[in-house]
Amino acid sequence: MSDRVIAPFEGFGLGLRPPHYAEFLERDVPVDFVEVISENFMVRGGRPLHILDAVRERHPVAMHGVSMSIGSADGVKPDYLRRLKTLVDRVDPLWVSDHLCWTGLEGFNSHDLLPLPYTEEAMDVVCANIARVQEVLERPILLENPSSYLTFADDEMSEHAFMARMCEATGCSLLLDINNIYVSGTNHGFDPAAYIAGVPVERVRQIHLAGHSQGKDLLIDTHDQPVPDPVWALYETACRRFGPVATMIERDDDIPPLSEMLAELDIARARASRMERAA
Amino acid sequence: MSLLAIQRGLRDHILAGGGDRPAGVAPSGEAGLAVYRRAYRAQLVACLRDTFEHTWSWLGDDGFDAAALSHIAARPPGGWTLDAYSEDFSQTLAGLYPDDPEVAELAWLDWSLRRAFDGPDADPITTEALARVDWESAALTLSPTLTIGAVATNSAAIWGALAEGQAPPAVERLPAPAAIRVWRQGLSPQYRTIDAFEQLALAMALDGCGFARLCEQLAGPDDAERVIARMGGLLGAWLHDGLICGVRA
Numbered sequence A: 001m002s003d004r005v006i007a008p009f010e011g012f013g014l015g016l017r018p019p020h021y022a023e024f025l026e027r028d029v030p031v032d033f034v035e036v037i038s039e040n041f042m043v044r045g046g047r048p049l050h051i052l053d054a055v056r057e058r059h060p061v062a063m064h065g066v067s068m069s070i071g072s073a074d075g076v077k078p079d080y081l082r083r084l085k086t087l088v089d090r091v092d093p094l095w096v097s098d099h100l101c102w103t104g105l106e107g108f109n110s111h112d113l114l115p116l117p118y119t120e121e122a123m124d125v126v127c128a129n130i131a132r133v134q135e136v137l138e139r140p141i142l143l144e145n146p147s148s149y150l151t152f153a154d155d156e157m158s159e160h161a162f163m164a165r166m167c168e169a170t171g172c173s174l175l176l177d178i179n180n181i182y183v184s185g186t187n188h189g190f191d192p193a194a195y196i197a198g199v200p201v202e203r204v205r206q207i208h209l210a211g212h213s214q215g216k217d218l219l220i221d222t223h224d225q226p227v228p229d230p231v232w233a234l235y236e237t238a239c240r241r242f243g244p245v246a247t248m249i250e251r252d253d254d255i256p257p258l259s260e261m262l263a264e265l266d267i268a269r270a271r272a273s274r275m276e277r278a279a
Numbered sequence B: 001m002s003l004l005a006i007q008r009g010l011r012d013h014i015l016a017g018g019g020d021r022p023a024g025v026a027p028s029g030e031a032g033l034a035v036y037r038r039a040y041r042a043q044l045v046a047c048l049r050d051t052f053e054h055t056w057s058w059l060g061d062d063g064f065d066a067a068a069l070s071h072i073a074a075r076p077p078g079g080w081t082l083d084a085y086s087e088d089f090s091q092t093l094a095g096l097y098p099d100d101p102e103v104a105e106l107a108w109l110d111w112s113l114r115r116a117f118d119g120p121d122a123d124p125i126t127t128e129a130l131a132r133v134d135w136e137s138a139a140l141t142l143s144p145t146l147t148i149g150a151v152a153t154n155s156a157a158i159w160g161a162l163a164e165g166q167a168p169p170a171v172e173r174l175p176a177p178a179a180i181r182v183w184r185q186g187l188s189p190q191y192r193t194i195d196a197f198e199q200l201a202l203a204m205a206l207d208g209c210g211f212a213r214l215c216e217q218l219a220g221p222d223d224a225e226r227v228i229a230r231m232g233g234l235l236g237a238w239l240h241d242g243l244i245c246g247v248r249a
């Protein structure tokens, strides 16, 4: 396991998305950090890396991936890790995160975040995979709680209990997605506030806020809406428990102008500071 | 039940697009299974639409999505990048549209330009650097983003019109065999239609063939002069387009 620790960092950021590239290059956007999707920049050259280098000159960057597949029973792919490490060396990010899920197996990649059973065996697999990743990247990683749409008959523990033990065993930290807690809580009938109360305070290094949609039977994590009221309320609960944590808003579809995203980020700032004053 | 067995079950269920609830999934998971089955296909279709934007507008939503779904069914993605997956899409289209070669050609162009967009960086050489070259022994190093594809139709003109938001011309068969070269100049992907002579010259140069031998092989028994003049013209065009990134002695 890596001995390195993640340096303290707080603040409010946004995901770097193509419709906002030009503005990020032209002016000093008032964010404390930006988050990039790692895979979009795991390329050999051209405009993506040119943009990333320019943005990196102005802002601290957090790297967020979607393809690590930390829960695959057949392990993490070495070629993926090599390419990720190349990008890590180039960016020198605040931290590197991915999702507590699996995306593929035995030569198949779904390109989706598939759910894991929370069992002792899955714990062993996930912890071994995290150890391997942290060895290659030479740093601890952050893992994010996904939105999920089904559970498993053999589940032996809650998601937050699984994450707490996983952090303890591997030294990794957490990216807590408040919207995902709300979506999964609604879909599976657990209390989001109780979930937050079970998350180890010292492990939470970043928070995601986002919107979702009502599907036929389930809430779906669509990232195409503003942050809705119940997610804001849960964010306040999180702020009370975790104190100041780097927070950002994720928007991946129907992306509004940057000014709207910044206004939404101001709401997060206001809510967080109100909770801090109340604490 | 082992994690491996659970993951294989869920994978097979998603790939099959339906069927019994996989072992290990809680009975309440039926609606969730439908979400994952849909998301898998929707995500890949969206990704193909993004990469093959102008092929999509040429075929329309229904035609494109049907082709995308048939590609997804025939060839589930393997790697963490969708590169190889996208590369094979023009072959799927060639199979689906055997009498409309422009469809696969448009897809090849969409894909090649996308690949050139984030392909390796390389600095082109200047005219001055060429002045000192000993052409007897020299070989050209071409841009690492350069790819060449043979075309039978005016697909380049169709693609160009679609990219400009204009009404595309009708499909026409080209009177003679031709090709398109795709590369990146600075940060901008480029394409140009070329004739069979230039296609062969570029293919030989990419193969590592030295410049003098290249001219020799391209020349017939009695047109050496003409070929050398032609190659001089091509060198100028390649230099202008930023295609030459080095000269090996």
Ligand SMILES: [Fe+2]
Pocket: A144, A177, A180, A208, A250
């Ligand atoms: Fe998230």
